[in-house]
Amino acid sequence: GSCWSFSTTGAVEGAHFVKHNELLSFSEQQLVDCDRGLMKNHGCQGGIMDRAFDYIETDGIMQESDYPYTAKNGDCKYDKSKAATYVLNYHDVTKDSPAQLKAALNEGPVAVAIEADQKAFQAYTSGVITTGCGQKLDHGVLTVGYGTENGEDYFLVKNSWGPSWGANGFVKIGGSSSNVCGILSEPSIPSDK
Structure with missing residues (x-):
């Protein structure tokens, strides 16, 4: 796509x-x-x-x-x-590092690739995804922030499927070092002229 x-x-x-x-x-x-x-x-x-x-x-x-x-x-x-x-x-953010992705997010939104073909992602409506999706990268999304919900660190991700998907077009993907959905595999961030 x-x-x-x-x-x-x-x-x-x-x-x-x-x-x-x-x-x-x-x-x-x-x-x-x-x-x-x-x-x-x-x-x-x-x-x-x-x-x-x-x-x-x-x-x-x-x-x-x-x-x-x-x-x-x-x-x-x-x-x-x-x-x-x-x-x-642009520069690639150090992979497999939640701390480096958070540091990059302090500069601006970060382009990331994730695995989006599993039910945990496809049927997402709320909460933090911590399991149920792999790391076979097949979808480009935009990481726009991070936080903690019920003791679980997460990255806030904007999807391109519109506001009827997920939580108004967004998903919270676990922010641990276990690379949930592959979010830590290929982050990159541009600089504007």
Whole structure:
């Protein structure tokens, strides 16, 4: 799917807000349509957030209002003159470390990959997921915060499936070092120019 594009734009939107105190919505569709090819992403057939950060670093990204989401692969209609921002750089957060992911979250939202094909994730409505999902990464999401609920540390994650899924589109994934759902496997965070 195109989840990777939502994870990417969410992280870039957060980085842009931190740097410029301006909340903009960036175009997932531009990434789906234009960031394709050898050593790039695959539109609605999947992608990797770090590759999308590379694309935005080179080409920039338009606002959602200028390049709206269509939920399907299309021809690239990128207009460089309408690029709203560029990624200055990005870095991978030290994997398998809840403390490092929390430190990165103090800078802004973090793009992460998780395993989302298990019932614990698919049918989530409340609480903290601590078991029942594996670590075979198949879904890109955005980690936006962390906390503790009933003594259980968690990471607050925004999914791309809309507000009718989970808890208004969010899920709490266990924040222990056991790497629940693979959340600690591939975190990365961009910086805005």
